[in-house]
Amino acid sequence: MTIERRNFLRGAAVAAGAAAFSGLAGRANADTSPNSDPAVPFHGAHQAGILTDRQNHGAFLAFDATASSKADLVDLMQTLTERARFLTAGGVPPQLGISAPPSDSGLLGPTVPPAGLAITVAVGASLFDDRFGLAGAKPSKLRPMDAFADDNLDRAICDGDLLVQVIAPDHDTVLHAIRDLTRHTRGGMQPRWRLDGFAGPPRPTGAPRNLLGFKDGIANPDVTDPALMNRLVWAGSGEPAWAKGGSYQVVRKIRMLVEFWDRVTISEQERMIGRRRDTGAPLSGSKETDTPDYADDPIGSTIPLDAHIRIANPRTKASDDSRILRRGYDYDAGLDSNGNLDMGLIFTCFQSDIDRQFVAVQKRLAGEPLVDYISPVGGGYFFALPGILNPHDWYARSLLS
Amino acid sequence: MRPALPCCLLTATALLLSACGGSSHKAAATPATVQVSVTSCGVGWKPAAAGQQHIVLADTDSRPGEVRLVSPRTGAVFADVEPIGPATTANMDVNLAAGTYAFRCLMEDEAAVTGPSVTITGAAVDPAPGVIPVDQTDLIPATKAYQAYVSHALPGLARHVATLRHDIAAHDTATAKKDWLIAHQSYERLGAAYDAFGHLDGEINGLTSTSGFHGIESGLWHGQAVNQLSDEVDTLAANVDKLAGVFAKAQVDPLTISIRAHEISENALQFELTGRDDFGSHSELATVSANLDGTKTVLAIVAPLLASRTENLPVIDAQLAKAKALVDAQHHASGWTPLSGLTTREREDIDAAINQLCEDLAPVASILEPRRTS
Secondary structure, X not given: OHHHHHHHHHHHHHHOOOOOOOOOOOOOOOOOOHHHOOOOOOEOOEXXXXXXXXXXXXXXXXXEEOOOOHHHHHHHHHHXXXXXXXXXXXXXXXXXXXXXXXXXXXXXXOOEOOOOOEEEEEEEHHHHOOOOOOHHHOOOOOOOOOOOOOOOOOXXXXXXXXXXXXEEOOHHHHHHHHHHHHHOOOOOEEEEEEEEEEOOOEOOOOOEEOOOOOEXXXXXXXXXXXXXXXXXXXXXOOOOHHHOOOEEEEEEEEEEOHHHHHOOOHHHHHHHHOEOOOOOOEOOOOOOOOOOOOOOOOOOOOOOOOOHHHHHOOOOOOOHHHOOEEOOEEEEEEEOOOOOEEEEEEEEEEEOOOHHHHHHHHXXXXXXXXXXXXXXXXXXXXXXXXXXXXXXXXXXHHHHO | OOOOOOOOOOOHHHHHHOOOOHHHOOOOOOOEXXXXXXXXXXXXXOOOOOEEEEEEEEEOOOOOEEEEEEOOOOOOEEEXXXXXXXXXXXXXXXXXXXXXXXXXXXXXXXXXXXXXXXXXXXXXXXOOOOEOOEOHHHHHHHHHHHHHHHHHHHHHHXXXXXXXXXXXXXXXXXXXXHHHHHHHHHHHOOOOOOXXXXXXXXXXXXOOOOOOHHHHHHHHHOOOOHHHHHHHHHHHHHHHHHHXXXXXXXXXXXXXXXXXXXXXXXXXXXXXXXXXXXXXXXXXXXXXXXXXXXXXXXXHHHHHHHHOOOOOHHHHHHHHHHHHHHHHOOEEOOEEOOHHHOOHHHHHHHHHHHHXXXXXXXXXXXXXXXXXXX
């Protein structure tokens, strides 16, 4: 369900002649030291980490606010802002002599490099309950994550007051940031759930593969097209004034039953997905970048009518507005209670309107054959806050002041 | 660039650290090599302007030792490298405000030597804080006060254990459970974290023996016939008596008091709020409440040493009170809420409050670490 939606989106962008291959940003030059990865700009109308390319590593942490007043919540947001500003710019952590333990964990050495780090802060529906007087300010589509027909949600790993997304080319950069952010906010928020993800390199070329072994994503909507981003990513009319510049973010932990999947014949796998596993080509084409052809295949002789890519994107005019900006990661969480591998996808997407986009696609996918091999278990709906405009701005200022 | 924002108000650590604006620090271009030895302490230091200093220390002595950058006037320490071995080098990175500084070399078996004073001018953002070190002698009154506190409380503990012993002798399980909790809380209030009482802690608390509090807890709450616990409670009573005798005469290491406040809440976080030390009574929150009482007592004992060395005491006190109120709100007429009975929000609030308290208390252990001063 998720995999091919990604193919569809990226494929659509290619078909439209937009930005070509949107693979991993990774490191521009393999010889470059991670210590010289440039800083991702922190200030702007929109937060970093949304249009920013997918990185090799990404972590998603949901928190509940334990701040006991609106003033404490403001302090929390300002502290988060200060830490994120420092971590993404890099610098020398304060040296404290004998007055305290070291101010920094030291994971990245004595001088913290920017290391390509991007931090994105989003809010969940529960933040807008009666604790902080924000009930009237909730983004119109924000709510606890819907349970779809094929979901197996554990509500303990769903939702949350806040979501912090931390992405970087290296895992230690991500962990350094998580330790710093949580250390400085112990009293103000408590972790609720966490997902750590990664993105593999292209195998051998083109879009990277997901953990089902299929190429996963050829292109997303063109992030360099501001009009398109306004239409598909940034929150639009009908939202509170404070929300300008923000974006709805959906995160879903989707377990892949990989042992079961590996016991399925290749032709059945390919018919479920609608693409060749080796090349990534649609079954109606020869190469990864070919556009699936449904017009000449009305009864699904080539691409079955219930193939993932075909349901996810019927490629009609009406479905164009349901496109989303995907920024997903693979996860690997060890074993389940029976010794099966617990791995899958941290599906992540950004959009202007959850209902028009994510939910519409999700409903189309209900009951697709692929659901036997995947199991959505957690995640949430969030609203990524407007950007940090300048060195005096802070997360959620427009909401809280 | 200390911003107009009230940065980091949630964390006392952050306040102390002046953690905002670290990105404006620039490493100095020219590292200075400074000698560390009895005869040439601080030789070679040519300070640049105020701000970030990168100093390479070279121990040219035949002995290992410790080297500090201090204010020669007050003795306040701004940076510290301990230990440094003979014929080795080590970095000292420190962000210095304008002022007068000197190196102080404390080589093994030698009196401390202070090098030449150097005056620095200019401005620095978020410079290193200077703290006057605490030595063993400074800690003696606090150590004695802690010892007196424990000694004073031990007869009460012995009485509570005697009551428990009586309940068990009378085969009264229901009353024994109630009195077990009272006795265990009075033990947990002493702040025995991290082996303050040596091996007796393991035996009394019962994590290393079946005759301690947790062994008896397991028996009482898991349906063991109460008359089978009489040997255990006899041993517990004997060990409490032994502790009273031993502790009154013990030479308590001053380091004990310097880390006490911090370690009690660390243990509460690690062993109680995770449920690890629950043997059936589900009384973790009662234990945490008693631990917070112990922390408050220890903090009051060391407050005179801290008052001149940190501005964070009110922050710590407030956080301690907040944590205590959240935990005690789970004490009802019917008893203490078990961890499993907390709502997600309640548990998050308690976890966050104790976590924050641990952060706030961490600098206390650093400030109070007994150090050589001569």
